[in-house]
Amino acid sequence: MGKFTFLGLEEDPQRAKVVFIPAPYEATTSYKSGTKEGPHRLIEASRYLEFYDEETQTEVYRLAPFLTLSEPELPVEPEKALKTLEKMVEPVLKKGLFPVLLGGEHTVTLALLRPLLKRHPNLCLLQIDAHADLRNEYQACSFSHACVMRRALELGLCDIFPVGIRALSLEEAQFIKEKGLRVYAAPEVIKAPEAVAQDILTRLGNRPLYITIDLDGLDPSEVPGVGTPEPGGLRWYDLLQILKLISKRASIVGFDVVELRPLPHDHRSEFLAARLVYKFLSYIFCRYDMSPLCRL
Numbered sequence: 615m616g617k618f619t620f621l622g623l624e625e626d627p628q629r630a631k632v633v634f635i636p637a638p639y640e641a642t643t644s645y646k647s648g649t650k651e652g653p654h655r656l657i658e659a660s661r662y663l664e665f666y667d668e669e670t671q672t673e674v675y676r677l678a679p680f681l682t683l684s685e686p687e688l689p690v691e692p693e694k695a696l697k698t699l700e701k702m703v704e705p706v707l708k709k710g711l712f713p714v715l716l717g718g719e720h721t722v723t724l725a726l727l728r729p730l731l732k733r734h735p736n737l738c739l740l741q742i743d744a745h746a747d748l749r750n751e752y753q754a755c756s757f758s759h760a761c762v763m764r765r766a767l768e769l770g771l772c773d774i775f776p777v778g779i780r781a782l783s784l785e786e787a788q789f790i791k792e793k794g795l796r797v798y799a800a801p802e803v804i805k806a807p808e809a810v811a812q813d814i815l816t817r818l819g820n821r822p823l824y825i826t827i828d829l830d831g832l833d834p835s836e837v838p839g840v841g842t843p844e845p846g847g848l849r850w851y852d853l854l855q856i857l858k859l860i861s862k863r864a865s866i867v868g869f870d871v872v873e874l875r876p877l878p879h880d881h882r883s884e885f886l887a888a889r890l891v892y893k894f895l896s897y898i899f900c901r902y903d904m905s906p907l908c909r910l
């Protein structure tokens with residue numbers, strides 16, 4: 615048996631440009647549990663993907679070879695778990711490699727965001743999510759998945775672009791108003807994904823960008839396997855359109871895909887998650903001319 619790698623490829627660490635960091639963390643999940651299995655099942659599903667991407671007409675792993683790190687044992691205490699993950703992230707960033715964090719619950723975003731912010735003080739964040747995740751505290755835990763964007767803002771993030779939001783608390787609504795945050799709610803995004811992407815690019819300017827993709831930002835009909843499925847989400851092509859436009863112009867320094875909760879007898883969620891990761895990497899690393907046949 616070979617190593618457990620993304621796409622099932624044989625990897626050469628010396629040549630790697632993209633590094634997958636599994637973050638099987640689950641401690642503060644509020645509704646349905648199972649996100650701990652997320653990274654493993656995503657990587658497993660990736661082994662059934664086509665290597666060829668029909669839009670970019672490339673096999674991105676040839677241009678940007680992959681390295682899949684082994685799953686760490688993560689302590690339950692959030693701050694300790696984040697420290698463990700940061701220790702995995704640091705050498706990746708030191709070598710100038712492109713990090714892709716695979717969750718696990720949304721809390722893990724901070725493990726990549728914090729070291730990236732040290733290197734890019736003017737870092738901005740694009741958040742694909744059904745939830746604002748701006749609570750100060752949730753179920754007596756300040757590192758809950760429901761608080762992750764609040765913590766991210768406190769780190770000194772330059773700007774945040776929440777996209778696909780359709781569920782938030784009164785406290786969060788007031789916080790958004792107070793801070794004057796621009797939230798791209800799901801109905802607006804579904805109506806005009808392209809306009810939303812353009813608006814974000816204008817606001818971003820030439821600052822570096824980190825992207826966190828909570829899979830519940832998508833519609834539960836596309837991804838039923840998430841902790842908290844909210845109706846009325848983005849469709850597959852809405853999300854691709856946004857990521858494609860952003861990838862063409864922004865300088866992206868890393869991304870994560872989180873909150874995958876694999877279901878028994880239904881594999882579409884992990885397969886979509888794997889496809890999304892591969893697709894997004896194709897957009898980022900292939901400055902391409904799209905085939906007219908495949909143009910979305």
Ligand SMILES: [Mn+2]
Nearest residue numbers: 744745828830
């Ligand atoms: Mn969410």
